[in-house]
Amino acid sequence: MPELPDRAQVVIIGGGVVGCSLAYHLVKRGWRDVLLLERKRLTSGTTWHAAGLVGQLRATQNLTRLAQYTTALYRGLEAETGQPTGFRRCGSLAIATTPGRLEELARGAAMASCFGLEAQMLGATEAAARWPQMHAGDVLGGVFLPEDGYTSPIDTTQALAKGARQGGARILENLRVTRILHAHGAVTGVETDQGVVQAEYVVNCAGLWARELAAQCGVAVPLHAAEHFYVVTEPIPGLPHDLPVLRDPDSRTYVKPEQGKLLIGWFEEVAKPWGMRGVPEDFEFGHLPDDFEHIAPLLELAQKRIPALAETGIRLFFNGPESFTPDDRYLLGEAPELKRAFVAAGFNSIGIQSAGGAGKVLADWIVDGHPPMDLWDVDIRRVMPFQRNRRYLQDRTVETLGLLYDMHWPFRQPASARGVRRTPLHGALAAAGACFGETAGWERANWFAPPGMAPRYEYSYGRQNWFEASATEHRAVREAVGLFDLSSFAKFVVEGRDAEAVLNRICANDVAVPPGRVVYTQWLNERGGIEADVTVTREAADRYLVVTAAASQTRDLAWLRRHIPEDARCAAFDTTSGLATIAVMGPQSRALLSRLTDADLSNAAFPFATSQVIDLAYARLRATRITYVGELGWELYMPSEFAAGVHQVLVEAGADLGLRHAGYHALNSLRIEKAYRHWGHDIGEEDTPLEAGLGFALAWGKPGGFIGREALLPKRGQPLPKRLVVVTLEDPEPLLYHNEPIFRDGVLVGRTTSAMFGHTIGRSIALGYVENAEGVTPDWLASGRFEILVGTRHVAATAALKPPYDPAGARIRA
Structure with a gap:
């Protein structure tokens, strides 16, 4: 066995497909002093038993870009390294048996066009022709992605490892990392069962073991294992050799052709968490006990979909663990708690199709000191410290495995592990009819049910049951006064x-x-x-x-x-937990607050963008005149123990002024009418303030400058080929959400980034980026015919740089 070195520039912990991909890409970037340590043998954790599906269309633009890269990498990996990978491009077919699923597939296919991914919407007859062995009597249609396929997980990992070794990386097996070493807020190396290795960078790619290993050095890596089931059939006579991968999400089933046989797997609605007391150290190429009873109902559905299964024997019934994160997105990047400690873990059964792109961008991040693209979807910095809690993870994992194939409805909220973080107003808002959603563990009032209506979501792609209730809240803020609980900020x-x-x-x-x-x-x-x-x-x-x-x-x-x-x-x-925040917004907000304070709230005494400590009711608090809804209003910051009392007197004093509680759905529709940006949707690390229309917030000449100034200076005053615009549908019926393609004169020019129905303007409105090489100008926007692709329908729209509601901002300074 090769000797363990005393030091390395980078130590990668874990020899699954992700760790080997990272090593491969680091040497591609010219780094040679790369050491990968695997506790047993390469692929022996979860990689070896993966189904090997390689799909490209993911939930967001950047995750799709990473999956596209993975496919291209695997396609050429054998020719580069000489190691067979088993990659085959056969396409994939996803079918729909409900109108909602068909709408989901259509919107996904439309999103795919935003980044050059071919996705063909098929009718029921066309879908049946792609998979003649399936029963298609209930199929409404589907989407076919011709560039998708599958690969051999073990062979592909070995090819990546071989490529890494050819570039100079060292890979040692049967060597367990027991601890990540650190000092003064940064990693210093690793401790193993065979000695210590000093290192500048340490990357936790430990899969099932990543959570416990990270916890030893104070890093939160929230993931939990769940049992994952699939079967492999006996050979099926007459099975075509060119069948695509089949996904039947309404039956929670995927089917992969495999040399005349079929591999059939499931993502069941109620999963079985595993490893609640930790994963055994000797776990290697491990099988979990069979549980035919657990999966029998889904196997029965698969037999109805593919009638030949009823007459075909099962060669293998497999049950193995996969690790899942609380939001079904993997964890990537530098840990916020520890410098130069990186993580790539929690791949939620999509590790094979994600590994190529994840390895590349993480290698770029390590080498360049920053991510090469906006990775917020999977950035580990989205994790909250409480999420490492084992009980929370166990309870959430019951749901998250099934969410992979559940309906991805707009505004869908998780049902498990709820009630983690509650604001001081939670009880009062619940009594007022609040229907809560979850963000970062916070229970937040998304909308308020009127009397006689249950505060419960009824999901669809159309106007959901809360649509009119939220419209009432929206109009109250525009016409009278609304109260928001913003304590989670x-x-x-x-x-x-x-x-x-x-x-x-x-x-x-x-x-x-x-x-x-x-x-x-x-x-x-x-x-x-x-x-x-x-x-x-x-x-x-x-x-x-x-x-x-x-x-x-x-x-x-x-x-x-x-x-x-x-x-x-x-x-x-x-100080988040110590300060509650109540926003009072609308043209009657000054009248309401004046009833409860002696402070002068006039424009002269309390202008916009100022903040004062005032007495209000029995509390002393900070009142800040600012808005995220485009109306006159104040945000009230107070110690949390005062919030319930302040809320009570506001509700009592505002009854005759038309005061209404308002939720985050109304907040969103109000802010989009004003084209207020939202970080993570409309703006991010790939967008500049100039492109986002935020140049007014740049203090070019202040002493000492600011981070990023030098990069922006050459673009100052120049035509911008990319701009954030406001897009409004002309038809009041369709609803927009995000990632819808934007066309100008029939040419794809951009995509929406966030959207909502604007109850003041009476139609859907979106923010989105459009591109024009000569510059996105008001004249270019005004001279074109714009359309939004909503599913399969092109809908006429207008595009502008200014919001349709109060573009001069007069109301916020009223």
Whole structure:
């Protein structure tokens, strides 16, 4: 056995397909001192028993881009390395047996056109012709992706490992990493059962063991194993050799042709978590006990879909573990808790089709010091610390395996492991009819059911049961006054003698303002992309309050802390849990608040974008005049123990002013009518403030500049080939969600990034990016005929740079 070296530039823990892909791509980037350590033998954890499906169409643009890269990589890997991979391009067919599923497939196929992925919508007869062995009497249609296929998991991993070795990487098997070593907030190496290896970078690709290994060094890697079942049939006479992979999500079934046999697997609605007390250290090429009773109902459905199965024997009944994350998206990137500690884990049964792209972008991230594209969908910085909780993970995993093939309805909420984080107003909002959704573990009121209606979602692609209730909330904010519980928003205090200098370098806007001023700003990376979208309130000469989105809490705090110089007299701490936030918004908000405070709320005494500490009812709180809905209003920040009392008096005092509770669906429809951006949808690290129409928030001339300024300077004042625009449908019936293709004069020019029905303007409205090599200008937008592809239908639309509602912003300064 090769000797364990004393040090390496990079240590990769885990020899599955993802770890080997990372090693392969690191040497492709020119790094030679790469050491991969595998506790047993390559692929022996979960890779070896994967079905090997290679599909490209994923839920989002960037995940699809990674899957497309994976397919292209596997297609040429054998020719490059000399190692057979078993890759075969046979296409894949997904079928629909319900109208909702057909709509889901159609919208997915439309999204695929945004990034050049061929996806053919088929009628029922065409779908049946692609898979003549299936019963198609109940099939309504399907989508065929000709570039999809399958590969051999073991052979493909060995090919990646061979390519890594050819590039200089060392791969050692039968060597267990027992601990990740660290000091002063950064990794220093690994401890193994055969000695210590010093390292600049450590990457946790340990699969089933990744959670426990990460926990030893304080990193949260929330994943949990579940049992996954498939069968392999005996040979089926007459089975065509060119059948595509078949996906029947309404029956929770996938079918892979395999040398005259069929591999049939399932993602059942109620899964079986496994390894609740940890995964055994000696687990290698492991099978779990058969449980035919558990999977029998789905096998019966598969036999109805493929009648030949009823007369075919089963050669193999397999049950093996796969690891799942709480949101069914894998975990990738540098851990926020520990510098130079990277993670690639939790691949939710799609590790084979994700490994090529994941390995490439993670290698780029390590080598270049930043991700090569917006990876927020899978970025480990979305994880909340509580999510490492074993009981939470076990309970959520019961649901997450099945979600892979469940209906991906708009606004769908998880049903398991709920009630983790509750605001101080939770009980009062529930009594008011709130229907709660979940974000970052928070229970948040998405809409309020009127009397006689149950606060429960009824999902569809059309107008869901809460549509009119949310419309009423929306109109109350526009016409009277609405109350939002925004306590889940993340809040950080930045304090110290150097707080101004530190924040002014991080923020693109100028925060060297008098106390009591509020600054809207972005945090940029060195390439000019948007890392965060925040408001900064100067509370005192040496103290600021930063407010950002709930989902960005971990990411933004890590970004902030890592950009505070070590010698700065400045500290940042999270005060989210200590401060409740109630937003009072609408033309009657001043009248309502004036009933409860002696403070002067007039424009002269309390102008827009200012903040004051006031007495309101029995509380002393911070009132900030700012808005995310485009109306006159205030956000009220107070210690959490005061929130219930303040809420009660607001409700009582606002009854005759038309006060209504409003939820996050109304917040979304209101903000989109005003074209207010949302980080993670409309803006991200690949988008610049200039492209996003946020140039007004750039303080070009402030002393010391800001991170990203040098990258943006050459683009200042120049025509921009990419711009964020507001797109409004002309037909009031169709609904938009996001990732719908945008056409101008019949040519694909962009895609939507977020959308909602605008109840004030009476039709669906979206934000989205469009591109034109000569520049996206008002004239170019006005001179074209725009359409949005909604499923299979092209719908006429208008596109503009300014919002359709109150474009001058007069109402927020009323």
